Structures are given as structure tokens and as C-alpha cells.
Amino acid sequence: MTGMIEAACMVAVVAISVAALLNLYRLAVGPDVLDRILALDTLVVNAIALIVVIGVWYGTAIYFEAALLFAMVGFLTTVAFCKYLLRGNVIE
Amino acid sequence: MRSRVLPHPILSVVVAVVWVALANDLSAASLVFGIVLGIGVPLFTACYWPERPIVKRPLVMLEYAAVVAWDIVVSNIEVARLILFRRGSTLRSLFVTVPLELTTPEAVTVLTGTITMTPGTVSADLSADGRSVLVHCLDAGDPDAVVRQIKTRYERRLKEIFE
Amino acid sequence: MALASEILVTVLILVGTFFLFVGSLGLAKLPDLMRRLHAPTKATTLGIGALLIASMLWFDLVHDALSFHEVLIALFLFMTAPVSAHVIAKAHILRDAPTRATLPPAQTSGWATLEPHPADPRER
Numbered sequence: 001m002t003g004m005i006e007a008a009c010m011v012a013v014v015a016i017s018v019a020a021l022l023n024l025y026r027l028a029v030g031p032d033v034l035d036r037i038l039a040l041d042t043l044v045v046n047a048i049a050l051i052v053v054i055g056v057w058y059g060t061a062i063y064f065e066a067a068l069l070f071a072m073v074g075f076l077t078t079v080a081f082c083k084y085l086l087r088g089n090v091i092e
Numbered sequence: 093m094r095s096r097v098l099p100h101p102i103l104s105v106v107v108a109v110v111w112v113a114l115a116n117d118l119s120a121a122s123l124v125f126g127i128v129l130g131i132g133v134p135l136f137t138a139c140y141w142p143e144r145p146i147v148k149r150p151l152v153m154l155e156y157a158a159v160v161a162w163d164i165v166v167s168n169i170e171v172a173r174l175i176l177f178r179r180g181s182t183l184r185s186l187f188v189t190v191p192l193e194l195t196t197p198e199a200v201t202v203l204t205g206t207i208t209m210t211p212g213t214v215s216a217d218l219s220a221d222g223r224s225v226l227v228h229c230l231d232a233g234d235p236d237a238v239v240r241q242i243k244t245r246y247e248r249r250l251k252e253i254f255e
Numbered sequence: 256m257a258l259a260s261e262i263l264v265t266v267l268i269l270v271g272t273f274f275l276f277v278g279s280l281g282l283a284k285l286p287d288l289m290r291r292l293h294a295p296t297k298a299t300t301l302g303i304g305a306l307l308i309a310s311m312l313w314f315d316l317v318h319d320a321l322s323f324h325e326v327l328i329a330l331f332l333f334m335t336a337p338v339s340a341h342v343i344a345k346a347h348i349l350r351d352a353p354t355r356a357t358l359p360p361a362q363t364s365g366w367a368t369l370e371p372h373p374a375d376p377r378e379r
Contacts, residue, residue: 005313008265012272012306019279026282026291034288034347041339042282042295045303048328049275052306053268056313061116064324071328075335082342086349086368116324168274168301175281175294185290189359208337209300214292215337216344219361220370226358228344230293 009057013050020046037081044074097131099138104130145198149253156249163210163245171212174231187216188235190225190242199254200225206246213238260316264309271305274298288347289354296340304329 023046026039051067080090098104108123108130115122134141147153174183190207194200204215204225212230219226232238281294307325314322345368348354358366 004261004265005268005317008268012268015272015276019276022279022283032288032350034343034350035291038288038291038295038343039282042279042299045295045299045332046275046279048332049271049303049306052303052310052325056268056310059318061314061322061324064116068328068331071331071335075331075339078339079342082346085346086342110327113324113327116322118321164297164301168297171281171293171297172274172277175277175284175298180285180290183290187358189361191362204341205334205337208296208340209333212293214289214296214340214344216289216341217348217366217368220364220367223363224361226361226366228289228292230290
């Protein structure tokens, strides 16, 4: 009786993929570089969600580290980009 | 008085718990290694943490966490409703200045984080002297109500916890 | 019991997906950056939160395998999402003159982003 969860995972994967496409639209359209940074940040969150859902679907925990690394690298790149725009430098 | 073996007891507990959670395993081996890291890491990094944040009322923290968790859920439903059923250009977005009574950096950090996570508000900037926060509201009929809510609901409790 | 926990996991997955989708929709739909900032920072954290709780319950209840490392990702995201939103807003204020013109005054000094940096070696 895991058909219900599998169906929910399928719906989730499709919806999150569409959400990622919406982020790509914002990434392509812009208009400002900060819109693109925000789009990338959201794209990373969607990628984490996709990894978690696929982990539930396949029934393994081996993708967990990938999700954690995505979360950390995504946050660092966002802050580094913004810091560069704010101060003209990343490490002062 | 700070002890020489455990300069930061809370940090030690956090490091140990994070290690056990990373290992995802409640066995004795990971617990022991977590405790070793919890004692070792604060000892070796003690010179980077000259001061210890003061938490006066830890129990109010639990109440604060419950209030914030509830507000996060409510604000998400509210923001989802605004995004789905309103045209973006009809949202009455504006900046408001929230004067701060908090002075410790920890309290201000927690407050700005809370503002971003809760009903239709994002903290956008601090003033140079750290005495006001710039808050952007997604859809505010009454800017004074937003300021009042932040001050009574969050700042009052944070003042009890940290000051 | 098993059926109840499966229904709970299913509902949590669907709720999380809904909020993630709404967050991305807001990012694509809303007209300017400060409004766009609201959608991802809020909706995606609750979306991810619900999905991670679902994953945790799924391993704990349906498979009887103790799993709690999802809490780490959730805590990390809840701590970092406000910081990313704050730095993006700061950079926007610095770069966008029309936004700067609409800022209300601070109480006693100017906004930190627009003031000269006191620790800046170039200005000392």
C-alpha cells in the first residue's frame, strides 16, 4: 500500500520541475542581475526539494548528503554574489 | 566564570547533536565521537569566540519559537493567497521604519530573521547606528499596524530573553 | 496505523509541493524585485520544511528506520533564508535609485547600506 505515496511523489516531481522552469524563466528574463541571483537561489531550493522527493520515492537516504551540500553551496554563492555587488569584493 | 575545559557549553552541545544528526545514527560510537568533537572544537576555536551570548530566560525562547512557528504557517498561507489571487501591481507594497529597543547583536539578528520569515514582511536594511530596521511589506493597508505587531509580538519577547 | 501515517506523509508531500510551486510562481509573476523577494523566502522554506518532515516520517513510521538528519537541512535553510533575502535587499537598495528614493528615514542615522563603511580601509 505505498501506491499513494508514490503517486504523491510523482505529482511532486512534476510540479517542482515546472517550478524550476519558472525559475529558469526569471533567470533568463532578469531584468536586473539581482533578479537572476534570486532566481538561482530559488532554483537551488527547488533542487533540494527534488532530491528529497526522489529519496522518498526510491526509498534511499544516500541522496541526503547531496541535498545538504546543495543547501550550503547555494547559500554561499548567493551571499558571495551579493557581497560582490555591495562591496566590489568578496573577501576583503 | 568560564570553565577552561568547556568554554562554550551550549556550542559543545550543538556540535555533539549536529554530529549525531549527520551520522544519522544513535549508536554509542557516534555519541562518543560527537561528545569528543563537542569538547574539542570549542577548545580549539575558543580564541575566535571571545564573548558568550547571554540568554536570560531560556523558557521564553520556547514560547517565542512556538509563536514564530505558528506565524510562519499563517504567513505562508497569506502570501500564497496574495500570489495566487491578486494581480502583482495591485499589492500595496511599501517600506516602513521599525524603531528598535533591542541593543544586543544576537537579539537584533533573531528579530530581523523573524521579520523576514513572518507575515508579508522582509527586513531590508539596518540603520548605521543599529537603532532601526527597514522593513518591506508585501501588502500593508496600515503600516502602523505592522510596526505595532512586530514590536508587541516579537520584540517584547526577545527583550525578555536577551536583555 | 500504517495507513494513517501513509496518508500523513502523502498530505505533507503535497502541501510542501504546493508551497514550493507558489514560491516559484510568485518569483515569475510579481512585478518588481522587492515584491518578488517575498515569494521564495517564505513559500520555499515552508515547502522544504513540509517535504523534509514527510521524508522523516516516511523513514520513521513506514519503514521503521530511525532517521532524523533531515532536521539539519531544515534548520540550515530556516537560518540562511533570511540572510540571503537581507543581502539581496541590501544590494538592491544600493543599486536601484528609484527604490532609494522611496525609503523612509531611519531614526537617528542613515541606512547602513548607504552610509560609508566605518571599517573600510579605503575610507579611513
